[in-house]
Amino acid sequence: MNGPVLVTDTGTDMDCVAAVADGAAFALAPSARNALERGRLAVEVLLDSGRAIYGVNTGFGRLATSVVDGGALSDLQRNLLLSHSCGTGPLLSRERVRVMLFLRVVSLARGRSGIRPCVVEHLVKLGNGPVYPAVPCQGSLGASGDLAPLSHMCLPLIGEGECITESGDPVSGAEALGILEMPALALAAKEGLALINGTQFMTALLSLALLEARALMDAADSAAALTLEALLGTDAALEQELLELRPHPGALESARRIREKLSGSEILQSHRDCEKVQDAYSLRCTPQVHGACRDALAYVKSVVDIELRSVTDNPLLMEDGRMVSGGNFHGQPLSMAADHLKTVSGVLGNISERRIERLLNPDLSNLPAFLAVNPGMHSGLMIAQYTAASLVSENKVLAHPSSVDSIPVSGNQEDHVSMGATAARHAAETVRNATHVLATEMVCAVQAHRLLSRGLMGEGNRETRRRVEMVFEAMDADRRFAADLEAVAELIRQGCLA
Numbered sequence: 001m002n003g004p005v006l007v008t009d010t011g012t013d014m015d016c017v018a019a020v021a022d023g024a025a026f027a028l029a030p031s032a033r034n035a036l037e038r039g040r041l042a043v044e045v046l047l048d049s050g051r052a053i054y055g056v057n058t059g060f061g062r063l064a065t066s067v068v069d070g071g072a073l074s075d076l077q078r079n080l081l082l083s084h085s086c087g088t089g090p091l092l093s094r095e096r097v098r099v100m101l102f103l104r105v106v107s108l109a110r111g112r113s114g115i116r117p118c119v120v121e122h123l124v125k126l127g128n129g130p131v132y133p134a135v136p137c138q139g140s141l142g143a144s145g146d147l148a149p150l151s152h153m154c155l156p157l158i159g160e161g162e163c164i165t166e167s168g169d170p171v172s173g174a175e176a177l178g179i180l181e182m183p184a185l186a187l188a189a190k191e192g193l194a195l196i197n198g199t200q201f202m203t204a205l206l207s208l209a210l211l212e213a214r215a216l217m218d219a220a221d222s223a224a225a226l227t228l229e230a231l232l233g234t235d236a237a238l239e240q241e242l243l244e245l246r247p248h249p250g251a252l253e254s255a256r257r258i259r260e261k262l263s264g265s266e267i268l269q270s271h272r273d274c275e276k277v278q279d280a281y282s283l284r285c286t287p288q289v290h291g292a293c294r295d296a297l298a299y300v301k302s303v304v305d306i307e308l309r310s311v312t313d314n315p316l317l318m319e320d321g322r323m324v325s326g327g328n329f330h331g332q333p334l335s336m337a338a339d340h341l342k343t344v345s346g347v348l349g350n351i352s353e354r355r356i357e358r359l360l361n362p363d364l365s366n367l368p369a370f371l372a373v374n375p376g377m378h379s380g381l382m383i384a385q386y387t388a389a390s391l392v393s394e395n396k397v398l399a400h401p402s403s404v405d406s407i408p409v410s411g412n413q414e415d416h417v418s419m420g421a422t423a424a425r426h427a428a429e430t431v432r433n434a435t436h437v438l439a440t441e442m443v444c445a446v447q448a449h450r451l452l453s454r455g456l457m458g459e460g461n462r463e464t465r466r467r468v469e470m471v472f473e474a475m476d477a478d479r480r481f482a483a484d485l486e487a488v489a490e491l492i493r494q495g496c497l498a
Contacts, residue, residue, distance in 0.1 A: 011309030035111025044112035077192030087139030142331030142420030146201035218498035225261030251291025266455025331420025
C-alpha cells in the first residue's frame with residue numbers, strides 16, 4: 001500500500017488491518033477530523049446543560065449515579081485509566097498493539113464518542129511511533145469493552161504506564177512521550193471512557209487470526225491435494241456434478257481448488273484400474289470437511305467486517321445531539337465468531353493429522369515406515385506426528401466455547417459478559433497450532449512424493465512441492481528438522497502455499 005492508511009469517518013476493512021499489521025502508517029482523513037470536531041462540540045453543549053450524563057459527569061458501572069463536580073472531571077477521566085490498568089499475562093506483540101491503536105482511532109473517528117481531535121491525534125502518533133504500549137493479554141471480560149487492555153494501551157497518553165522500544169527494552173510512559181516528542185494529555189470530560197470502552201482488543205486479535213486462518217484454509221486444500229496424490233487416492237469424490245448435488249459453497253470451492261492442484265497428474269492415471277473402490281474419509285470427504293470450514297470462515301469474516309465499521313463506545317452521540325447509553329461495547333458477536341474460528345482450526349488440524357497418519361503408516365501408505373529411507377536405522381518423520389497430535393488435542397481443549405460463559409461483575413450491574421477477549425486469544429492460538437499441523441502434513445506429503453515413482457505430479461502439486469522444498473531438504477537420514485517445519489508454517493502464514 002502506497003502512503004499511510006487513511007482513517008475516515010466510515011470505518012475500515014480487513015485490507016487496511018492487514019496493511020497496518022504489516023507496518024503501514026495510518027493517519028486521519030479530513031472527514032474524520034470534521035466528525036471529531038462535531039462530536040466534541042455536542043459534548044460541550046451537553047455539559048453546559050448541567051444534566052447528569054453517564055460517563056461524562058458521573059461515575060462508572062455501579063457508580064453511575066454518583067455525579068462528579070465539573071472541576072474534577074479531568075481527574076475522573078485520569079483516575080479511570082489508572083484504576084482500570086490491572087491486566088496480567090504476557091505482553092502483546094507490537095503488531096497486535098498497533099492494530100489495537102488503529103482500530104480505536106477508527107471507532108473514535110466516527111465522531112460519536114465526543115472525544116477531542118487532539119486526543120485521537122496522540123493515538124495516531126503513538127501507533128506510528130518507534131515505541132508501543134506494553135499491554136498484558138489477560139484481564140478483559142469482553143463486556144464493557146476491553147477495559148483493562150485498552151487502559152494499558154492508553155496510559156502513555158497521560159505519561160503513565162510502560163512502553164516497549166524497538167530493541168525490546170521497557171521505558172516508562174513519560175519516557176515514551178519524550179521519545180515521541182509529545183506532551184502528556186490532560187483528559188477532558190468523557191475522554192477516558194471513550195478511550196477504553198470498546199472492543200478493539202477482541203477485534204484486533206480476531207482480525208489478525210482471521211487473516212492467518214484464511215491463508216491456512218487455502219493451504220489445507222493444497223496439503224490435501226498433495227496427500228491424496230501421494231497415497232494413490234482417487235479424485236472421483238471431487239467431481240463437480242457430485243458436489244452440486246449438495247451444493248454448499250465452501251465444499252464446491254475446496255473441491256475446485258484440489259482439482260486444480262491435481263490437473264495433469266500422471267500419478268492419478270497410473271492406478272485408475274486398481275482394486276480400491278473408495279478412499280478413507282480423511283481423503284474422500286475433504287471437500288465436505290474443508291468446505292464447512294470455509295463457510296464458517298465466511299461467517300467470521302462477516303462479523304469482523306461489521307465490527308470494523310462500528311462504534312463501540314458508551315454512551316454515544318445521536319444525530320440530534322442526545323447522548324444515549326446502550327450496549328455497543330458488548331463483545332457477544334465477536335465472542336461467538338471467535339468460537340467459530342476455534343472450531344475451524346480444530347477441524348482442519350484434526351483431519352490433517354489423520355492424513356499425516358496415513359502418510360507415515362506403511363500399512364496404509366505402501367511407502368517406507370515413517371517415510372524414512374532406511375526404516376529402523378532412521379525414525380524419519382515419526383515424531384513430527386507426535387507434535388501434530390499434541391497440538392490437535394490442545395486445540396480440542398481451546399475450542400471449548402467461551403461465548404457460553406459469563407460471570408457477573410461491578411456489583412452485579414454488569415451481570416452478563418461475553419468472554420470475547422478469551423475467545424479471541426484462544427482462536428489465535430488454535431490457528432497457530434493448526435498451521436503447524438498443516439505444515440507437518442505438507443512436509444510428510446512432499447517426503448512421500450520423493451519416495452514415489454509413478455510419473456508426474458499434478459501441475460498445482462508440483463508448484464506446492466517446489467515451494468515447500470525451498471525450506472525443507474530431503475530427509476535421506478535422520479536430522480533435526482524442527483526449523484524446516486516452522487519455515488513451512490511461515491510460508492503458510494504468508495499465503496505462499498495457497
